[in-house]
Amino acid sequence: MKGFIEKALNYQLERRTFLKASAATVAGLTLTGCSGGLQAVSDAVAKDIASKEEEWITAACWHNCGGRCLNKALVVDGVVVRQKTDDTHEDSPDYPQQRGCARGRSQRKQVFGVDRLKYPMKRKNWAPGGGDKELRGKDQWVRISWDEALDIVAKEFIRIKEKYGNRAFFQGGGGEIARTMGLLGGYVSNWGTTSWGSWRWGPEKFGMAEGFFAHSINDRIDLRNSELIVIWGANPAWSAGGSPTYHYLQAKKAGARFVVIDPSFTDTSEILEAEWIPIRPGTDHAMLLGMAYTLITEDDPVKNPLIDWEFLNKCVVGFDAEHMPEGANPEDNLKDYILGTYDGIPKTPEWASEICGVEVRAIRKLAREIGYTKRAALFTGWAPGRTHSSDSMPQMFMALGAMTGQMGLSGKMTGVSCHFGTANGGPRLVTNGGNGVPGIKNPVSDTLNHAQMWDAILTGKYTAGYNDVRDINIQLIYHGGNAVLQTREGMTKGIEAHRKVEFVVSNSHFLTTNSKYADVVLPATTEWEREGGFLTGNREILIFYTKITEPLYEAKDDIWIAKELAAKLGLDADAVDPISAKQKLFNQLAGATIIKENGNGMEKLVTITSSDIAQWGVKGEPQHGRITLKEFKEKGMYQVPRKPKDNYGFIAYEQFRKDPAANPLNTETGKLEIYCKGLMELIKSKGFTEIKPIPTYNPPVKGYEATFSDWEKKVKGEYPLQVINPHYMRRSHSIFDNISWLREAFPNPVFVSVKDAKERGIKHGETVLITSEYGKTLRMAYLTETLMPGIVGLPHGAWAEIDEKTGIDKAGADNVLTGQIPTGQGISGWNTCICQVEKWTGESLTPDHKWPQRIIF
Amino acid sequence: MTDKKLEGIKLLLEERMLAYDILRLAYVEEPSREFVKTLLNDKLMNSFPFIEEEEEISAGCREISEYLTNTDVLEESQYQKLHWDYTKMFIGPYELIAPPWESAYTSKERLLFQETTLQVRNTYLKYNFIPRHYPHEADDHIGLELDYLYQLTKQTLEAGEKNKIQRAIQLLEEQNNFIKEHLQIWISEFTEKIINGAETPFYRGMAKVLKGFIIIEPLIIKELIETLKS
Structure with a gap:
């Protein structure tokens, strides 16, 4: 084979001319400026970039996984070389490390995934008014500039507002864009019970906590005093990452016996060597009634004390005809309902078993065991409440705890044990401050229930309350940070709804289901590309994370999108985002508090010096706290060390049980309400279905x-x-x-x-x-x-x-x-x-x- | 070294520059009408550098030429088709058919901004180059890697013209290393994905041309270095 050079030398003039001409033509093509290629920089700039060293930075692991762990990234100039988890202190059962799971350790695979949405894009067959709307979800796409994207969105907002008014805007989620839409005159929002199910709003009426913002269970160290721990419909080994399962294990080591009631034998059951009671979904209420029947019929205050009459008499209304709230029909008591006194149907274990599938003797055995065990913990996850028609079930769960008196004392507790609060109840011991941003009101009051919103968009009608059905005509859907099309029920209808309206826009990291059916998609930054922030999880920790890398490609913070859009809409953009990202972060630091060592009240967490303030370039006052800003940033977490008999323990209902008159609950009667008018009225007010004031069993729709x-x-x-x-x-x-x-x-x-x-x-x-x-x-x-x-x-x-x-x-x-x-x-x-x-x-x-x-x- | 040989080296470097110029333009962003027009009017693909030397190049060029001849690419719907072909394979928003970053292949997990990216970044920095959108875009995008080789080839040509032979050799060695350590690692998997996933003969052809060119490059560079050394 001839050499390349020799061949080149043999070129005719023609080739030489061609080369020259082509080189000139091609070189004359300018890049359209989007990608831009390489650029030359000075020696100093190049040297500066090349000399960047690796450092460990605390990275956000911000998802709604039911746990919260410390995540750190080894970063070189925005590139994450590897990750690690909590090694800030030695691990022990009292003072455990907050160690990550497979998902947290995959975080960099999410942030840096090649399929990240990198540029604003529009659907090719979109046109003002929607264009070919049926193509949503299967259209081609075109990359566009931010300016064009925001222009399109702003013009559609204005067009639709003029044509239909603000009640045509549906805001899928995301607090940032809600601010802009609020300033624009408002939007239709959405609401629902999400993960809580029927534990969401009912419990506060009858005197129990919903389990996320507040807890009705004792703290994890007190849990070691329980002899029997019943976990109803919860599998923290899968659904609450971090330390929850480990806390259960400590109780196990301290001698507790575990019983898990669940349709499946879970990893939690296996780890805890629990007795598994298989049960059908949505039938928990029936089993609870069967257990209550056993307690009522077998209890003998002297020979076989299963029921804690003292607690019932003192702390509870509605259990029997003798303890009814004022104005209530005495026949409407739980005991007579269970015995079938008036409806002729005793809620026997046999009756329950036919529904829930649990063996009769297992129902009886568990009831007896809870009744005679001195210190039992009765826990439930929210899963049993994520069932249709189950508004009375949480109340019946409370009733079981109340009947057996498993509340308000060491080792005795009844309530929700899941998510952050799994096996560890009590108020937060350490928390961040507010960011100082004032809210923006939404002038539109219409709001669609998750279980009805897609139907409402399709049919033009929604239930606003009892006997209150209203017309609605949604024509614009804006998805900020959320995943409602994917995670709310009735996705097929949801897709249909998305194909019906005139405009859909979605901020996201990937082409999520929300974005797939949109007209315009806007690339949002992940937490790793933002200034920083705080994460809380279990009550003992506060995580302080900071930026890992610059925004990928043209991704922008949701708040930037909201602000720029406000500007395009001619609104007061500064009202949307009035405080710099750095100042917001600082405000949260300065406002962070920790429980005092004596356990009474909170005090400042962070020591901030005037030089810190100058270095950050923010407004603020120096303050004295438990940890310096520098140390907090380096560690990335403050964890309250705990040990038995410290000042940070929590016994739910402790004061109430001691003296209910002096420490009433926030219910109508001040007591635990097995007869609960407030609950009945709450449910009725929603306009969907109704319940009785006492927890009667309602066979669920689709159960x-x-x-x-x-x-x-x-x-x-x-x-x-x-x-x-x-x-x-x-x-x-x-x-x-x-x-x-x-x-x-x-x-x-x-x-x-x-x-x-x-x-x-x-x-x-x-x-x-x-x-x-x-x-x-x-x-x-x-x-x-x-x-x-x-x-x-x-x-x-x-x-x-x-x-x-x-x-x-x-x-x-x-x-x-x-x-x-x-x-x-x-x-x-x-x-x-x-x-x-x-x-x-x-x-x-x-x-x-x-x-x-x-x-x- | 004879003037004649120098002349040959110059011509060869010009060929390489042209090849890199066309390829970087083809890969760095969506096809502009001007780019397509240039390829069309000047029948560039019929006379693409090394078209006779390498089968893949020749096959790829033929495919593109036929496509440009038989299809009115500048007509709106055809142009949109071509445009979507690029968008779909390299930009999104659906899962990318052929991620155009080296790290997507070296990481096995289809990731951006990996150690490979850092290595590539540091290589560019030796010659004072950074991506125009540093640090937001990953340095190891195919368009940027080709741009880097274009820039170094250009510098080689300039060094040669100033008779800076050692500098030229050093630049060529740098190019050779970069191709071996980077482009050759991923280019065959990358181009394979394009060949299987492209809807237009344009990108199938471009993939073959790129693959063929990266195969032949070390041989050309080797000869250039040897000749310059002799």
Whole structure:
């Protein structure tokens, strides 16, 4: 072969001329300025960049995962070389490290994922008014500048406001854009019970805490005094990362026996060597009644004391005819309801068992055990409340605790134990201050319930209250930081709603489900690209994180988007974002407080000097606190060290139990209300369904009873199986679902009991079609003996991948199966969903992490 | 070294510059109408550098030329198709068909801003280059890596013209190392993804040309260095 040089030398004049001319033409093409290529810089600049050294920075791990852990990143000039978790102190049961999970350790894979949304983009077939709206979710896209994007959004806001008014704006979520929309004259918001289910607003009426902002259970160190710990419908090993399961383990080591009531034998049960009581979803109330029947009928204050009469008499109203609040019909008491005195149906364990599927003797045994155990902890997660028609269930749970007196003393407690507060109740011991930004009012009062909002957009009507149905005409949807199309029930309707309105815009990190069906998508920064902030979790910690890297590509903070949009709309942009990011951060630092060493009241956490203030370039006053600003930033966390008998313990209802008259609860009667007029009125006021003032059992919509076409004759119907949505370690709700190593580690199957699978000829690993009245989805079947037959476990939060031709989702998105069903206090009832499962005859699914690229056309 | 040889070296460097110029333009951003027009009017792809020396280059150029001849690319719907082909493969917002960053291949997890990015950044810095949108955009984008080689080839040519032979050799060695340590690591997987995922012959062709060119480059550079050393 001839050399290249020799060949070149043989070139004819023609080639030489061509080369010259082409080089000139090509070089004459200027880049349109978007990407820009390389630029030359001075030696000094180059040297400065090249000399940047690595440093550990506390990184946000900010997701709603039910836990909170310390996450740190080793950063070189914005590149994260590796991550680590808490090593700020030695680990011990009293003073545990706050160690991250697989998701937190994948955080950099989310922030730096190649599929991050990098530029503002618009749907190719969008035009003012929507253009071809049916193409939402399957259109082509065009990269646009921020200026063009904000222009489009502003013009649509103005056009739609002029045509329909502010009541045509629907704000999906995200506090920042809500400010701009508030200034613009307001928007229709949305509301719902989210993770709490019926634990959201009912408990405060009857005297218990909802379990997130406040707790009705004792703290983790006191929990070691419990002899029996009952966990009802909660699996912290999966749904509350960090230390919760570890705290349970300490109680186990201190001698507690665990009982877990759950449709599946969970990792929590396994770790704690718990007795597993399998139960059908949405039937917990029935079991509670069966237990109460056992207590009432077997109790003998002398020979067999199961009921704590002293507590009932002193602290509770509504249990029996002798303890009714003023004005109440004495017949409306719980005891007579349970005994069937007036309705003729005694709520016996046999009655309960038919509904909940728990063996009669197990119901009796657990009731007796709770009754005679001196110090028991009765815990529930929110999952049993994430069921339709369940507004009275939390009240019945409280009633069980009240009847057995398992409240208000060391080792005795009843209430919600999940999320941050799992196994560790009590007020925060350390917390950050406010950022100093005043709120902006929303002048529009219309707000749509999650279980009705997609329907409302489609039908133009929504329930505003009791006998109060109003017209609504939504034409613009703005999604700030949220995932409502993915995570609220009735996704199929939701997509339809998104295809109906005139304009949809969404801020996001990736093409999430919200963004997929939008007209304009705006790239938002993650917490790693922002100035910094604070994270709270369990009551003992406060995390202080700072910026890891500069915003990727053209991603902007949500507040920047809100502010710039306000400017385009001719609004007061400074009112949207009146305080600099640095000042906001500083205000939260300066306002941070910690519990005093004597346990009475709070004091400043951070010592701030005048030179700190000067260095930060912020306004503020020097102050004295427990830790210097420098040390706090370096450690990235302040954790209150704890030990038994310290001053930071918490016994819920302690003062109330001692003297209820002097320390009344914040209820109408000041007592725990088994008869609760406030609860009944609250539910009625929502306008969906009604309940009694005492906790009677209401068979839930789409519950176990609904799996039968003929309940009396026990003939199964079209959808014979019940679906639950376990929180799954691959995701935090919908976040992280696109991270490939998490996909590989947690393949996201549908859990099917061996019995149900056998009856359907389904083998382990085979693809199955899950069908409900509302949609269809595909998953690989994971056959297990750890799930109660009749129940299907479809993990929560998978990003929908709907085949436009068949309408079948292949990701296992839970909300493809759920419908828009508003009940009670506006409950999102995900764990009451019924379905059929069958072998899929089409092409089998490949594991998610090996999925082919998302080719749409 | 004879003037003649120097002349040959110069021509070869010009060929390489032209190749890098076209390729960086093809990959760094969405296809502009001007870019397509230039390729069309000057029939550039018919005479692409090293078209006779390397099969992939030749196949790729043929594919692009045929496409440009048979399709009215400047007509709106065809242009939109071409534009979407780039957007879909390299920008988003759907999952990227062929992520155009080296780190997406070296990390196995399709990530941006990895150690590879830092290595590439530090290499650019030796010659005082940074991406125009540093630090927001990842340094190891294919368009930037090709731009870097374009810039270094240009500097080599300038060094040669000033008779700075040692400088020219050093620059060529730098290019050679960069190709071996970076482009060759990922280019075949990257171009494979384009070839399988592109909807237009334009990008399929461009992928082949890029692949072929990166295969042949070390041979060309080797000869240039040897000749300059002799």
